[in-house]
Amino acid sequence: MGAVTVRLFGRLDICCGDKPAGTLNARRARELFCYLVLHRHQPQHREMLADLLWEDASPEQARKYLRQALWQIQSALHPNVDANGPQPLEADAEWIQLNGCPELDVDVTRFEDNARSCHGIPGPQLDDAARQRLEEAVRLYRGDLLEGWFQDWCLFERERLQSDFLDALEKLVCCCEARHDTEGGLAHAKRMLAVDPAREQAHCHIMRLHLLAGNRTQALREFQRCERVLMQELGVKPSRQTRALYESIRDGRIDDPLSERESIVLAGGSSGTSHDLLPTLAELLERARHLFMCIETRLRNDNAAAEAARGKSE
Incomplete structure (x- = not known):
């Protein structure tokens, strides 16, 4: 029995033991799995997931595709998880949630846990243990979340985690300056x-x-x-x-x-x-104006790339 290793930073990589997760080749099954990993702290409603991932399908078809994707995820996880221990995937008639378990190793989970443990501690006040946890967090960040993905939910999570990454680096730099x-x-x-x-x-x-x-x-x-x-x-x-x-x-x-x-x-x-x-206030307003212009341009580029990616997939 080997651990399921999930790398969401950079290009997606899912391995069961020392081999790629063969039953998670389907694009939507991978997308569902990644979404559940990133929202692991709260259950997700089936209807919402079906609408999110299969918005072009009829409600009945979307629910069918969701069941198929869940089966693929369970098939990938089941051989690698202790049947007597906590199960990573919980699903009932309405709700689905991916929980943590010892056999499920996710880089984003470890990144967030390490960063959260230092929340509220100014950089110059980090002790050796806290500094080591932040060093581990930034080491795990090998690239932006799910590079090459342009779904709206992914873009939001990518920005959030990138902001957390920069905050962690800011604390480490301040710690290094103080020392x-x-x-x-x-x-x-x-x-x-x-x-x-x-x-x-x-x-x-x-x-x-x-x-x-x-x-x-x-x-x-x-x-x-x-x-x-x-x-x-x-x-x-x-x-x-x-x-x-x-x-x-x-x-x-x-x-x-x-x-x-x-x-x-x-x-x-x-x-x-x-x-x-x-x-000065004028300088701040000018910076804000230019920043919003840059954000608007970036969003337009991201939307254009997403449309192009959807066109190729269809």
Whole structure:
């Protein structure tokens, strides 16, 4: 008896033991299985699932296809699950739910469990155990959720998990800064930029980390890179806060970027001297306008890709 290993980050990969899950070759059965995995914390109504996955079929046909897909999922899981232990798939006349069990190993489940365990802990306050859990979480994130899938429900979950991934990296970078771990902090900050090149805070982290490492020239170059990317991606200039950090580094006014003043700003707190580093309301509104434009363009592209994918499948 081997575990059922499910990898949802990146390209979908489902293995039973050391072999691919042969009975889950059907596209809709895989889609149903992935949906149940991602919504494992609450039961799903049969009618809703049938309408979601087989919207073009009649209600009777959709229910039939749902039963067939459930049978395929059960056939894949049954040989690999202890018959006397908890069963991963629970189904009755109206509700369906996929529960966790020792034989079901899902990367998204482990990612969320590790990230959730550190919820509410600021990055600089992470202890060794919490930092290790977040390191494991970001290691599991080998790519965006279900790459190549364009269903609406998948796009929503992809954005949610990507946001959690960036939040985990943000905490790790702050932890590394607090511990003067420049190598680890730079690695995590660069992963943030690989996902979101216009994430201004990540550029600020890299500037501070280079300064911590004694590389003032690289810190200044990072600001120039930030300035260029923000203009290309969003059509905006760096915020007053980012520019103030750059000018402090350029003029040699700070040797330790985690001085009291910088630490307050980094932590999101307030003081009598930090208000001048905050972006103005006009700057924030301009950034928001450009951000919404980018989101609108991305949604149009995603919808066009989804329509193209549906056309090919039909």
